Amino acid sequence: MKYTPNPQSVVEEMLQTIGLKSLDELFSDIKAEVKVQNALNLSEGMGEMEIRRRMKDLAARNLTTEDYPCFLGAGAYDHYIPAALEQLLLRSEFYTAYTPYQPEISQGILQSIFEYQTMICKLTGMEVANASMYDGGSALAEACNLACTSSKGRKKVIISDTVHPEYLDILKAYSLSGRMEVVLIPGKDGAADIDTMIKAIDSETACAVIQQPNFYGILEEAEALEKAVHENKSMFIMAVEPISLALLKSPAEWGADIAVGEGQPLGNSLSMGGPYLGFFAARKDLMRKIPGRIVGQTKDLDGKRAYVLTLQAREQHIRREKAGSNICSNEALCALAASMYLTFVGEKGLKDIAVRCHQLAVYAQQQLEQVGMKLKFNKPYFMEFAVKVNDPGAANRKLLENGIIGGYELDGALLLAFTEKRTREEIDQLVAVLGGK
Template sequence: MQHRYIPMTKEDKKSMLETVGVNSTEELFADIPQEVRFKGELNIKPAKDEYELKKELTQLAEQNVNLQSHTSFLGAGVYQHYIPSIVDHVISRSEFYTAYTPYQPEISQGELQAIFEFQTMISELTGMEVSNSSMYDGGTALAEAVNLSAGQTRKKKVLVSKAIHPESLEVIHTYAKGPDLEIVEIDVKDGLTDLDQLKAELDEDTASVVIQYPNFLGQVEPLKEVKELISSQKKTMMLVSSNPLALGYLTPPGDFGADIVVGDAQVFGIPAQYGGPHCGYFATTKKLMRKVPGRLVGQTVDEEGRRGFVLTLQAREQHIRRDKATSNICSNQALNALASSVAMSALGKHGVKEMATLNMKKARYAKKLFEEEGFEVVYKGPFFNEFVIKVNQDVRELNQKLISKGFIGGFDLGRVNEEWNQHLLIAVTEIRTKEEIDQFVKELGDING
């Protein structure tokens, strides 16, 4: 049967076989040994026509509670934000989404320039000199930063705050097995990285210190003090993971002397889509430019002196350096970097701050309401758009009750460690209205009793 994605007709096939000089396509597969030839038909579902398939998958999707059907206060690294309509229109231009990596710059100026602009925006937000073209996500970007710091300093010990995203921490452990690094976890005290323990563990063998700003609990880590501590060791690097939206208000890590800043640009224009694809970013100093993982776009000129863009410093990369490459990364998240660029362009210089402060103000309103309702807000320090409240029952069951009221509740911190059982991490973004917050706090209060 003729399939709509396959244009070869019977007549085409006949004439092509003739040109090749074989009687059937079977002859073209004769070099596959009979012992390994697959006989029969793959045991997978039969094909469906376009209409039926879309109907089936729509019905499947409708089984899922989602961020449109319910009002969400769930964050913990993935956030529901305003996405300008133009974002999806731009990334739906198939000249972008059906293109490969821009290895032929003359016909890829669009992609190359878009990435160059992305690099610029990330540099601006993070306060760093250099940004790459994207990583898989914030977690793997952080793990790559850790491995880079070990290679750069030729040291094996890395101090990692337990207030970073718990799944990033796990990914760091997995990545660290390759170069056999020693990962020392630094405890959390009053919602922040325990600087006393950090100080005690920090020594001349320390390659880097990893901290998240704002941290997983929403609290803003004192980067200035952290940097002062780290400065006691000449070579130790400061690696910071940052929600880039928060940097619309907060002093960027670059201003505190961070060596590498990573994070996820999902907050700019990328839907949650069950955790991926999002868009890791990786920003650093000029000093480390030649050690950066992944692709970099650079500006240059063509034969007529016109400005143009190319992939550059490729001697770092796997397709040139093979086993000596700074990373094995090849595919990245280019299309999502484009989505984030569009969202960042729409927000612009002032919008990014306005959006950040809207998050902060609404989160503070919600926090105050919870306090008035009698909930304990666990950590007292400065925070961005997330805070922790204590409840008197199992969070999983509490959230299930909230679902029936039309809400997706906060993150169950008990998933991370038992000490945090009955602790709920609540995220409030700019799209939550006063009415939604009021009702959420009331419902949660009613359920909590």
């Protein structure tokens, strides 16, 4: 396939107009020793039919959650996506547009981001939200970076190891800057060790971080930590799960200064881990420091309501090396999917989904316990828990043989997630396979 519309005759006409004889002359400013001598070692181009065949073949070599019930969660969840959403995302005015730099021809996109920001504020209870970040993990790293850079030399990030291990890995990479010192506090029985975290807080502490529910699906008892962090004039940062917020106390209610999270559950397909979106919300007084794009409401010359990218003086294209972050895009289409999702399911629907996930998990726990299995941690959870198995790898293989995508392998346990898509039959089958001798 080629997507160059000018045929050879037109190319020659254009070359003539600009006074050149060949396409090669367009590259006369590149010295010969730098030029590609032979053709690139890539396969020959393919037509659409060949491409379809090849991509279908490649897709067929995967086993997909469309075909097998999936009990994997651990940061990416198999929730239902409304049909209307999938259709609307194919509107090419949305997906083939660039960042809305020119407000006059981008009002639809700017408004959609404004609506997204509003919905994130509503879900988290926080006062301001940005237009979205790359994903939950990088949003958390940026939140910690903000806490450190805005607290005059404080560098310590006190974080529980019950936070998603990939988030911790991302935080480690971001701390290469030398501006963050990550203090990792081992959890106790699947939950954050709040007492030890509190003891670790000192005059160097910029922030303390927990995830709610944590990586193991367990609900963290955050009250004492919040109090201690704020007494020390440090920031309290929470990574939260958006669907759980229909049921669970919001980060604002916990007293968080910054709330971030993985937005994938809101209408974005699993897609092997991306593209997803990170949401980022904060207290109002941090508005001029938060990373990423922000859309604001204003008026046009006629006084008509209008939207525009605002507070741009925070950003890299103006502040350059003094910018708080280098991020200069968001995940606009994923954020649009998220606000469409929240619109299509509505408040009641979101709550129904959250309750359903929890009820299915509770049912699964009861059934597993009936066949003599035990949870690894006996603590309140939302929709995900770890069940003890002797050999998690073997258990997963056995599940796969029985047509089930199993759980995330922990030390002596499987971490299982239950979305509203799971049926009683699927759970019964899971229990039968795991509990079978």
